[in-house]
Amino acid sequence: MRCTIYMSNLCDIERKVLAGERLTFADGVQLFHHPNLPELGALADYVRRRKHPAPIVTYNFGRNVNYTNVCWVRCAFCAFYRPPGSGEGYVLSWEEIFRKVQELVEVGGDQPGSCELLLQGGLNPQLKIEYFEELFAALKARFPQVHLHALSATEIFYLARLSRLPLEETIRRLHAAGLDSIPGGGAEILVEEVRRQISPRKETPEQWLEVHRIAHQLGLNTTATMMYGSVETLEHRIEHLLRLRALQDESLAAGRGQFTAFIPWSFQPRGTALATRRPLKKTRGVDYLRTVAVARLLLDNIENLQASYVTQGPKIAQIGLKFGLNDFGSTMMEENVVRAAGTNFLLPVEELKRLIREAGYEPRRRNTRYELLE
Ligand code: SF4
Structure with missing residues:
Protein backbone atom coordinates (compact mmCIF):
# COMPACT_ATOMS: atom_id res chain seq x y z
CA MET A 1 0.00 0.00 0.00
CA ARG A 2 1.32 3.45 -0.86
CA CYS A 3 0.54 6.77 0.75
CA THR A 4 -0.23 9.30 -1.94
CA ILE A 5 -0.20 12.45 0.12
CA TYR A 6 2.28 15.25 -0.22
CA MET A 7 3.82 15.79 3.21
CA SER A 8 5.93 18.92 2.60
CA ASN A 9 8.22 19.15 5.65
CA LEU A 10 7.09 15.83 7.12
CA CYS A 11 8.91 13.64 4.61
CA ASP A 12 10.97 11.78 7.18
CA ILE A 13 7.96 10.99 9.35
CA GLU A 14 5.97 9.93 6.32
CA ARG A 15 8.79 7.60 5.29
CA LYS A 16 8.81 6.02 8.77
CA VAL A 17 5.03 5.60 8.77
CA LEU A 18 5.04 3.96 5.35
CA ALA A 19 7.83 1.61 6.49
CA GLY A 20 5.88 0.75 9.64
CA GLU A 21 8.61 2.21 11.85
CA ARG A 22 7.88 3.54 15.31
CA LEU A 23 7.66 7.31 15.77
CA THR A 24 9.59 9.13 18.48
CA PHE A 25 8.81 11.92 20.96
CA ALA A 26 10.42 14.43 18.57
CA ASP A 27 8.22 13.14 15.73
CA GLY A 28 5.20 13.72 17.95
CA VAL A 29 6.25 17.33 18.56
CA GLN A 30 6.66 17.88 14.83
CA LEU A 31 3.27 16.34 14.10
CA PHE A 32 1.49 18.53 16.65
CA HIS A 33 3.06 21.63 15.11
CA HIS A 34 2.54 20.68 11.48
CA PRO A 35 0.52 23.53 9.97
CA ASN A 36 -1.35 21.48 7.38
CA LEU A 37 -4.14 19.66 9.23
CA PRO A 38 -5.51 17.77 6.18
CA GLU A 39 -2.03 16.31 5.50
CA LEU A 40 -1.79 15.16 9.08
CA GLY A 41 -5.26 13.63 8.82
CA ALA A 42 -4.36 11.83 5.59
CA LEU A 43 -1.32 10.21 7.20
CA ALA A 44 -3.34 9.10 10.24
CA ASP A 45 -6.07 7.79 7.93
CA TYR A 46 -3.45 5.81 6.04
CA VAL A 47 -2.46 4.06 9.30
CA ARG A 48 -6.09 3.55 10.25
CA ARG A 49 -6.76 1.88 6.87
CA ARG A 50 -3.66 -0.29 7.24
CA LYS A 51 -4.94 -1.53 10.62
CA HIS A 52 -8.61 -1.66 9.62
CA PRO A 53 -8.86 -2.11 5.84
CA ALA A 54 -12.64 -2.67 5.78
CA PRO A 55 -14.67 0.55 5.41
CA ILE A 56 -16.62 -0.06 8.59
CA VAL A 57 -17.03 1.97 11.78
CA THR A 58 -18.01 0.09 14.90
CA TYR A 59 -20.31 1.04 17.80
CA ASN A 60 -21.83 -0.81 20.73
CA PHE A 61 -24.88 -0.71 22.93
CA GLY A 62 -24.00 0.70 26.29
CA ARG A 63 -25.12 2.76 29.21
CA ASN A 64 -23.18 4.85 31.70
CA VAL A 65 -24.40 4.49 35.25
CA ASN A 66 -22.81 6.72 37.88
CA TYR A 67 -23.55 4.87 41.12
CA THR A 68 -22.46 7.81 43.30
CA ASN A 69 -21.43 11.43 42.83
CA VAL A 70 -19.94 11.65 46.33
CA CYS A 71 -16.19 12.21 46.09
CA TRP A 72 -13.61 13.65 48.47
CA VAL A 73 -10.94 14.22 45.80
CA ARG A 74 -12.27 17.52 44.40
CA CYS A 75 -10.44 17.52 41.08
CA ALA A 76 -10.28 21.06 39.73
CA PHE A 77 -11.55 20.01 36.28
CA CYS A 78 -14.62 18.11 37.56
CA ALA A 79 -18.14 19.53 37.72
CA PHE A 80 -19.74 16.18 38.58
CA TYR A 81 -18.71 15.44 42.16
CA ARG A 82 -20.30 16.53 45.44
CA PRO A 83 -18.15 16.41 48.60
CA PRO A 84 -19.08 14.03 51.42
CA GLY A 85 -21.83 15.62 53.52
CA SER A 86 -23.27 17.67 50.62
CA GLY A 87 -27.05 17.70 50.39
CA GLU A 88 -26.70 17.07 46.65
CA GLY A 89 -24.68 13.87 47.07
CA TYR A 90 -26.27 10.55 46.13
CA VAL A 91 -25.65 6.83 46.09
CA LEU A 92 -28.03 5.04 43.74
CA SER A 93 -30.08 2.26 45.30
CA TRP A 94 -29.62 -1.20 43.84
CA GLU A 95 -33.22 -1.06 42.58
CA GLU A 96 -32.40 2.12 40.66
CA ILE A 97 -29.25 0.56 39.17
CA PHE A 98 -31.18 -2.59 38.20
CA ARG A 99 -33.91 -0.47 36.57
CA LYS A 100 -31.34 1.34 34.45
CA VAL A 101 -29.64 -1.92 33.46
CA GLN A 102 -33.01 -3.47 32.62
CA GLU A 103 -33.60 -0.61 30.16
CA LEU A 104 -30.19 -1.33 28.63
CA VAL A 105 -30.76 -5.06 28.15
CA GLU A 106 -34.17 -4.38 26.60
CA VAL A 107 -32.47 -2.57 23.72
CA GLY A 108 -29.11 -4.36 23.47
CA GLY A 109 -29.13 -7.55 25.53
CA ASP A 110 -29.89 -10.02 22.74
CA GLN A 111 -26.61 -11.99 23.01
CA PRO A 112 -24.13 -12.85 25.79
CA GLY A 113 -21.89 -9.85 26.42
CA SER A 114 -23.75 -7.80 23.79
CA CYS A 115 -24.33 -4.69 25.87
CA GLU A 116 -21.93 -2.74 28.03
CA LEU A 117 -22.62 -1.37 31.46
CA LEU A 118 -20.09 1.39 32.17
CA LEU A 119 -20.36 1.72 35.93
CA GLN A 120 -18.32 4.53 37.45
CA GLY A 121 -18.57 7.00 40.29
CA GLY A 122 -16.79 9.28 42.72
CA LEU A 123 -14.43 8.15 45.46
CA ASN A 124 -16.98 7.65 48.20
CA PRO A 125 -15.41 6.75 51.56
CA GLN A 126 -18.56 4.81 52.52
CA LEU A 127 -18.22 2.21 49.76
CA LYS A 128 -15.68 -0.52 50.46
CA ILE A 129 -14.89 -3.60 48.41
CA GLU A 130 -17.76 -5.67 49.82
CA TYR A 131 -20.26 -3.16 48.35
CA PHE A 132 -18.86 -3.71 44.85
CA GLU A 133 -18.51 -7.47 45.23
CA GLU A 134 -22.14 -7.78 46.23
CA LEU A 135 -23.34 -5.34 43.57
CA PHE A 136 -21.35 -6.99 40.75
CA ALA A 137 -22.49 -10.48 41.74
CA ALA A 138 -26.13 -9.33 41.89
CA LEU A 139 -25.84 -7.60 38.49
CA LYS A 140 -24.30 -10.66 36.87
CA ALA A 141 -26.93 -12.98 38.37
CA ARG A 142 -29.77 -10.81 37.02
CA PHE A 143 -28.26 -9.71 33.73
CA PRO A 144 -25.83 -12.36 32.43
CA GLN A 145 -25.80 -10.74 28.97
CA VAL A 146 -24.24 -7.53 30.34
CA HIS A 147 -20.51 -6.89 29.99
CA LEU A 148 -19.43 -5.16 33.18
CA HIS A 149 -16.95 -2.45 32.20
CA ALA A 150 -16.54 -0.88 35.60
CA LEU A 151 -14.47 1.23 37.97
CA SER A 152 -11.65 3.38 36.65
CA ALA A 153 -8.08 2.88 37.87
CA THR A 154 -8.68 5.84 40.18
CA GLU A 155 -11.61 4.10 41.87
CA ILE A 156 -9.78 0.79 42.09
CA PHE A 157 -6.65 2.33 43.56
CA TYR A 158 -8.70 4.13 46.21
CA LEU A 159 -10.80 1.05 46.91
CA ALA A 160 -7.66 -0.96 47.61
CA ARG A 161 -6.45 1.67 50.07
CA LEU A 162 -9.85 2.09 51.71
CA SER A 163 -10.29 -1.66 52.09
CA ARG A 164 -6.64 -2.13 53.16
CA LEU A 165 -5.94 -4.64 50.41
CA PRO A 166 -3.08 -5.06 47.94
CA LEU A 167 -4.01 -3.85 44.45
CA GLU A 168 -3.73 -7.29 42.91
CA GLU A 169 -6.07 -8.86 45.45
CA THR A 170 -8.55 -6.02 44.97
CA ILE A 171 -8.66 -6.54 41.20
CA ARG A 172 -8.81 -10.34 41.59
CA ARG A 173 -11.77 -10.07 43.95
CA LEU A 174 -13.63 -7.62 41.70
CA HIS A 175 -12.98 -9.87 38.70
CA ALA A 176 -14.22 -12.92 40.61
CA ALA A 177 -17.38 -11.00 41.50
CA GLY A 178 -18.15 -10.19 37.85
CA LEU A 179 -15.90 -7.38 36.61
CA ASP A 180 -15.21 -8.02 32.91
CA SER A 181 -12.97 -5.08 31.96
CA ILE A 182 -11.78 -1.72 33.24
CA PRO A 183 -12.50 1.65 31.58
CA GLY A 184 -9.72 4.15 31.05
CA GLY A 185 -11.10 7.03 33.09
CA GLY A 186 -8.98 8.95 35.55
CA ALA A 187 -5.94 9.17 33.29
CA GLU A 188 -6.35 12.84 32.38
CA ILE A 189 -2.71 13.55 31.53
CA LEU A 190 -0.26 10.98 32.91
CA VAL A 191 2.36 13.55 33.86
CA GLU A 192 2.96 14.42 37.51
CA GLU A 193 3.39 18.13 36.85
CA VAL A 194 -0.07 18.36 35.26
CA ARG A 195 -1.79 16.20 37.87
CA ARG A 196 -0.38 18.37 40.66
CA GLN A 197 -2.36 21.27 39.18
CA ILE A 198 -5.64 19.63 38.23
CA SER A 199 -6.02 16.61 40.52
CA PRO A 200 -3.40 16.74 43.30
CA ARG A 201 -5.19 14.20 45.53
CA LYS A 202 -5.49 11.52 42.89
CA GLU A 203 -3.15 8.58 42.39
CA THR A 204 0.14 9.30 40.58
CA PRO A 205 0.63 8.49 36.88
CA GLU A 206 2.70 5.43 37.91
CA GLN A 207 -0.11 4.21 40.17
CA TRP A 208 -2.71 4.67 37.41
CA LEU A 209 -0.53 2.65 35.05
CA GLU A 210 0.11 0.02 37.73
CA VAL A 211 -3.63 -0.69 38.05
CA HIS A 212 -3.83 -1.29 34.30
CA ARG A 213 -0.60 -3.32 34.33
CA ILE A 214 -1.93 -5.66 37.02
CA ALA A 215 -5.32 -5.92 35.30
CA HIS A 216 -3.60 -6.91 32.05
CA GLN A 217 -1.45 -9.45 33.92
CA LEU A 218 -4.64 -10.95 35.33
CA GLY A 219 -6.06 -11.28 31.80
CA LEU A 220 -8.44 -8.33 31.92
CA ASN A 221 -8.68 -5.89 29.05
CA THR A 222 -8.85 -2.18 29.76
CA THR A 223 -9.16 1.01 27.74
CA ALA A 224 -7.07 4.17 27.91
CA THR A 225 -8.19 7.79 27.79
CA MET A 226 -6.72 11.26 27.70
CA MET A 227 -8.43 14.44 28.86
CA TYR A 228 -6.55 17.26 27.14
CA GLY A 229 -7.10 21.01 26.91
CA LEU A 252 1.24 -7.47 24.46
CA ALA A 253 4.56 -9.24 25.15
CA ALA A 254 2.99 -10.97 28.16
CA GLY A 255 0.04 -12.04 25.99
CA ARG A 256 -2.78 -11.64 28.49
CA GLY A 257 -4.90 -8.46 28.79
CA GLN A 258 -4.25 -5.23 26.89
CA PHE A 259 -5.60 -1.79 26.07
CA THR A 260 -8.34 -2.45 23.54
CA ALA A 261 -8.95 1.21 22.69
CA PHE A 262 -7.81 4.75 23.22
CA ILE A 263 -10.37 7.52 23.74
CA PRO A 264 -9.29 11.16 23.86
CA TRP A 265 -11.65 13.94 24.91
CA SER A 266 -11.34 17.58 25.75
CA PHE A 267 -11.66 19.36 29.08
CA GLN A 268 -15.17 20.78 29.57
CA PRO A 269 -14.65 23.95 31.63
CA ARG A 270 -18.17 25.02 32.60
CA GLY A 271 -18.84 24.79 36.33
CA THR A 272 -15.33 23.63 37.23
CA ALA A 273 -13.00 25.15 39.84
CA LEU A 274 -10.20 25.21 37.25
CA ALA A 275 -12.14 27.49 34.91
CA THR A 276 -12.79 29.95 37.73
CA ARG A 277 -9.07 30.07 38.57
CA ARG A 278 -7.81 30.56 34.99
CA PRO A 279 -9.36 31.92 31.82
CA LEU A 280 -9.68 28.50 30.16
CA LYS A 281 -11.87 28.07 27.13
CA LYS A 282 -13.29 24.95 25.58
CA THR A 283 -10.79 23.63 23.02
CA ARG A 284 -11.70 23.77 19.35
CA GLY A 285 -12.63 20.93 17.03
CA VAL A 286 -9.36 21.30 15.10
CA ASP A 287 -7.42 20.60 18.29
CA TYR A 288 -9.44 17.40 18.72
CA LEU A 289 -8.75 16.31 15.13
CA ARG A 290 -5.04 17.05 15.49
CA THR A 291 -4.87 15.16 18.79
CA VAL A 292 -6.69 12.16 17.32
CA ALA A 293 -4.36 12.07 14.32
CA VAL A 294 -1.20 12.29 16.44
CA ALA A 295 -2.54 9.58 18.74
CA ARG A 296 -3.22 7.28 15.78
CA LEU A 297 0.34 7.82 14.56
CA LEU A 298 2.11 7.43 17.91
CA LEU A 299 -0.03 4.65 19.39
CA ASP A 300 1.04 2.05 16.86
CA ASN A 301 0.17 -0.82 19.22
CA ILE A 302 -3.40 0.14 20.21
CA GLU A 303 -5.86 -1.03 17.59
CA ASN A 304 -8.94 1.05 18.19
CA LEU A 305 -9.46 4.80 18.49
CA GLN A 306 -12.87 5.74 19.74
CA ALA A 307 -14.74 8.97 18.97
CA SER A 308 -15.99 11.14 21.79
CA TYR A 309 -19.13 12.55 20.18
CA VAL A 310 -20.38 13.37 23.69
CA THR A 311 -17.75 16.10 24.07
CA GLN A 312 -17.13 17.05 20.42
CA GLY A 313 -20.57 16.76 18.90
CA PRO A 314 -21.52 14.48 16.00
CA LYS A 315 -20.04 16.56 13.18
CA ILE A 316 -16.49 16.64 14.54
CA ALA A 317 -16.78 12.95 15.41
CA GLN A 318 -17.72 12.25 11.77
CA ILE A 319 -14.73 14.23 10.48
CA GLY A 320 -12.55 12.41 13.02
CA LEU A 321 -13.24 9.20 11.09
CA LYS A 322 -10.88 10.62 8.45
CA PHE A 323 -8.26 11.47 11.10
CA GLY A 324 -7.68 8.01 12.55
CA LEU A 325 -10.85 7.11 14.45
CA ASN A 326 -12.41 3.74 13.63
CA ASP A 327 -15.06 3.47 16.34
CA PHE A 328 -18.02 5.61 17.34
CA GLY A 329 -18.23 4.36 20.92
CA SER A 330 -21.34 3.48 22.78
CA THR A 331 -24.98 4.49 22.39
CA MET A 332 -24.66 5.47 26.07
CA MET A 333 -28.38 6.11 26.83
CA GLU A 334 -27.25 8.18 29.80
CA GLU A 335 -24.25 10.36 30.61
CA ASN A 336 -23.82 12.55 33.68
CA VAL A 337 -20.18 13.58 34.02
CA VAL A 338 -19.79 15.65 30.85
CA ARG A 339 -23.40 16.86 31.12
CA ALA A 340 -22.51 18.34 34.54
CA ALA A 341 -20.07 20.62 32.64
CA GLY A 342 -22.79 21.76 30.25
CA THR A 343 -22.17 19.48 27.24
CA ASN A 344 -24.85 17.06 26.09
CA PHE A 345 -24.70 15.25 22.75
CA LEU A 346 -26.34 11.87 23.39
CA LEU A 347 -27.46 10.07 20.22
CA PRO A 348 -30.05 7.35 19.62
CA VAL A 349 -28.63 4.29 17.86
CA GLU A 350 -30.38 4.96 14.54
CA GLU A 351 -28.93 8.47 14.47
CA LEU A 352 -25.49 7.12 15.32
CA LYS A 353 -25.71 4.66 12.41
CA ARG A 354 -26.94 7.39 10.08
CA LEU A 355 -23.96 9.58 10.97
CA ILE A 356 -21.54 6.73 10.25
CA ARG A 357 -23.19 6.04 6.86
CA GLU A 358 -23.25 9.72 6.01
CA ALA A 359 -19.47 9.83 6.62
CA GLY A 360 -19.00 7.03 4.06
CA TYR A 361 -18.68 3.93 6.26
CA GLU A 362 -20.79 0.93 7.11
CA PRO A 363 -21.90 0.91 10.78
CA ARG A 364 -21.18 -2.40 12.49
CA ARG A 365 -22.22 -3.36 15.96
CA ARG A 366 -19.51 -4.75 18.25
CA ASN A 367 -19.14 -5.87 21.85
CA THR A 368 -16.74 -4.42 24.45
CA ARG A 369 -14.03 -6.83 23.25
CA TYR A 370 -14.34 -5.22 19.80
CA GLU A 371 -15.69 -8.44 18.27
CA LEU A 372 -18.24 -7.79 15.52
CA LEU A 373 -21.80 -8.88 16.29
CA GLU A 374 -24.53 -9.77 13.85
S1 SF4 B 1 -12.87 13.41 38.43
FE1 SF4 B 1 -13.46 11.62 39.63
S2 SF4 B 1 -12.00 11.62 41.33
FE2 SF4 B 1 -11.96 13.70 40.48
S3 SF4 B 1 -13.50 14.86 41.68
FE3 SF4 B 1 -14.54 14.08 39.84
S4 SF4 B 1 -15.47 12.18 40.55
FE4 SF4 B 1 -13.87 12.70 42.03
Missing part, protein backbone atom coordinates in the same frame (compact mmCIF):
# COMPACT_ATOMS: atom_id res chain seq x y z
CA SER A 230 -6.69 22.03 30.56
CA VAL A 231 -3.24 23.17 31.70
CA GLU A 232 -1.00 20.74 29.84
CA THR A 233 1.41 21.46 26.98
CA LEU A 234 1.54 19.55 23.71
CA GLU A 235 4.71 17.85 25.02
CA HIS A 236 2.72 16.58 28.01
CA ARG A 237 0.18 15.04 25.64
CA ILE A 238 2.97 13.26 23.79
CA GLU A 239 4.49 12.00 27.06
CA HIS A 240 1.05 10.66 28.02
CA LEU A 241 0.70 8.79 24.72
CA LEU A 242 4.19 7.31 24.95
CA ARG A 243 3.58 6.06 28.50
CA LEU A 244 0.47 4.25 27.29
CA ARG A 245 2.41 2.83 24.35
CA ALA A 246 5.17 1.54 26.64
CA LEU A 247 2.71 -0.26 28.91
CA GLN A 248 0.90 -1.73 25.90
CA ASP A 249 4.24 -3.11 24.66
CA GLU A 250 4.71 -4.88 28.01
CA SER A 251 1.18 -6.23 28.04
